Amino acid sequence: MQILKLDPRALKDNPDDTRRSKSSPQSDALLLATIKAVGIIQPPVASPETGGGNGYVIQAGHRRVRQAIAAGFDEIEVIVVEAANDNGAMRSMIENIAREPLNPVDQWRGIERLVALGWTEEAIGVALTLPVRQIRKLRLLANVLPAMLDQMALGDMPREQELRTIASASLDEQREVWKARKPKKGQTASWWEIAKALSKERMFAKDASFGDDLAAAYGIEWVEDLFAPADEDGRYTTNIEGFLGAQQEWMTSNLPKNGKIVEVNNWGQPELPKKAERVYGKPSKSDHVAIYVDRAGKVQSVAFRMPEERKASRNGVSGAVGDGSAHDGRIVDPPKSRPDVTQKGHDIIGDFRTDALHEALGRAPVEDDMLMALLVLAFAGLNVRVDSGANDTAFEQKRFKRHAARLIGDDGKIAYDMETLRVAARSMLISVLSCRRGMSNSGVVSRIAGNAIGADSFLPNMGTEDFLNCLSRQALEAAAKEAKVLPRQKVRETRSALIDHFRDGHFVHPAALFAPTPDDVAELVKHAELQDREDEDATADGERTDVIGDAEAGAGETDCEADDLHEIPKQDRDEHGAPEQQHAYGIAAE
Incomplete structure (x- = not known):
């Protein structure tokens, strides 16, 4: 690299210059005034002419050279560098983007020049820090009418879908539509109206059931969609009537036996x-x-x-x-016999059984293993519905019957060993307890149960992309600090570093631990305290009622009732003189 003083008139324009759109007269006048006042602060960049010439080709600074000529300079300082392999196409594009953003049309021209020189879309995206989708969108401009390109060069760009519709139409169709909808000077184009006028209904080859013979018979010509995904059949046709006619003929030829x-x-x-x-x-x-x-x-x-x-x-x-023959057209039902017990009788039996069952559960001695077995059986009842978290489905007693069946013998009585009971109890708890969000969530009791049996050690590795995508920047940086991983400047780089770090390790987020929060525990304890207060209030109300009833009945108490009271043994009375049996019924009723 060297600095030479050259005549600006001897410098040649670069044919691969990225900025093709003309600059505004205001900006040219401002640059000319600056050059006349202070000169050229940043010298233009040029390279020796290749192909046998002895001149210099401008690589950067075309406007500065033109305004220096307009200012009447005989010589200017120029930075001379070696010519690049692509004649400075990539250097020119990067230099123009850095100084002032290029309009989309100039960007497209520069991208097409780089593609012609062997650059791939991915490589261009990396060099220009542009997404590949944006580069492909700009390449759609190759199929756009030049008059529309001039409008887009002014910064009036359509949306991507509108641009795809315009680019898929022929130049003759674009010319007719643009002639009818060309905007006035200084106004923006109504691109959605232009796209609507150029849009055509398409029928795709991937939806066709007929073959090439019917397609040829109905005059269907397939057009390749250049912008369709590479792994899909992007062929289409705008011959809608021919496409539907071929489909109808194919259905007629391939109609099944019971088809219509x-x-x-x-x-x-x-x-x-x-x-x-x-x-x-x-x-x-x-x-x-x-x-x-x-x-x-x-x-x-x-x-x-x-x-x-x-x-x-x-x-x-x-x-x-x-059906059987009918003699007069009427359906004759066989006579129904009256059941032994009516529906009301079954209702009464159900009430009696429920009261007896509740009383037995409240008073009868039950061993711990029997109580555990009854707990398993209770979940198999017809009135139990659990939104289980075992497989994200809600099921009722049919699922629980298989656990209860392990505890029942051939004679219908409970028969089990402790190992079978443990398996049934574990299976029942697995079906019932759930920490999944939604209807199957068991609430804080599932977290308390998991904390009690040490379920934290069974949590899987959460250092995966699926879970780490759910964390915020602060959470990711906190996890990286805990794992002694250096946070990166970008979130996705920090996430990738954590994934690599925990690939062979084990990471559990603190929010996933089973230990319940103090607020959840306090909420659960509050329900127990509320129930205790309600029981105390109910007991106090019952004692006041008994006192009022005794006071009213004390005056009319007969000697026979007193004798009956004395006949009850002392050991069957409580401290208030009431029979122990009545006290037990009260507990069962509560």
Whole structure:
């Protein structure tokens, strides 16, 4: 690199200059005034001419050279560097982007020049710090009318979808639409109207059920969508009538035995025959199939079922197919015998059984293992519904019966060993307790249970991309500090460093530990204290009622009632003189 004094008129413009759009007269006048006042502060960059010439080609500073000529300078200082392999295309583009943002049209021209020199889209994106999607969007401009490009060069850019629609149309169609909708001078273009006028309905080859023979018969020509994903069939046609006709002919030729071609209604649903019932489950052999073309042009099919046909008998009375003969058309039901117990009787039996069961549970001695077994059996009741977290489904007693069946013998009595009871109890708790968010969440009791049995040691490694994507910058930096990993400048780099660090390790976020928070525990304890106060209030109300009742009945108490009271043994009375049996019933009732 060297600095030379050269005549600005002898410098040649670079044919690969990125900035092609003309600068505004105001900016040129400002630059000229600055050069006249203080000269050129930053010298232009030039390189020796290649291909046998002895001149110099401008690499950066075209405007400075032009304004120096306008200012009447005979010589200016120029930084001379060696010519690059791409004739300075990438250097020119980076230099222009750094000084003043290029308009999208100039960016596209520079990108196309780099692609022609062998640069890939990914490499260009890395060099210019642009996403590949933006580079592909700019490359759509290659199919745009030049008059539209001039409008876009002024900074009036359409949206990506509108640009795709415009670029997919032919130049003749773009020219006609632009002639009708060209904006006035100084106004922006209505790109959505232009895109709407150029848009055409497409039918894609991936939705076609017919083959190439029908496509040729109906005059269908497939057009390749250059902007479709690489792993998809992007061919399409705008011959809508031909496409739908080929689909109809294919359905007619491939109609199944019980099939029927139907139309679609205004909502895009098939119009089934009258009285037909659509089958949403697995169809049977006797069901029918309705075939139709949906709004996207794809062949669809649904199963439907027709009601049973009725045939008339000899005397004119109709009967269902497969039924027995009917003498007068009326259905004769067999006489019903009266059950031994009516429904009301079963209700009474249910009340009696429930009261007896609750009393036995409140008073009868029950061993610990039997109590655990009854706990397992209770979850298998018909009135139990648990939103389980075992497999993200809500199930009822059918799922619990398999746990209860392990504890029942062939004679219907509870028969088990302690190992079987432990397995059943563990299985039942697994089905019931859940920490998943939603209806299956068991609340703070599941966290207390997990903390009690040391479930923290069973938590998996959370140092994965799926979980770390859910953490904020502060949380990631805190985790990195705890793991002694240096936080990076970007969040995704810090996340990648943590993933690599915990790839062979084990990371558990503090928020995932089972230990409940003090607020959750206080909320749970508050419910117990509230229940105790309600029980005390109920007991106090009962004692006041008993005192009032005794005072009212004391004057009229008969000698016979007193004698009955004295007949109760002292050991069966409590400290207040009430029978112990009545006190036990009170506890069971509570």
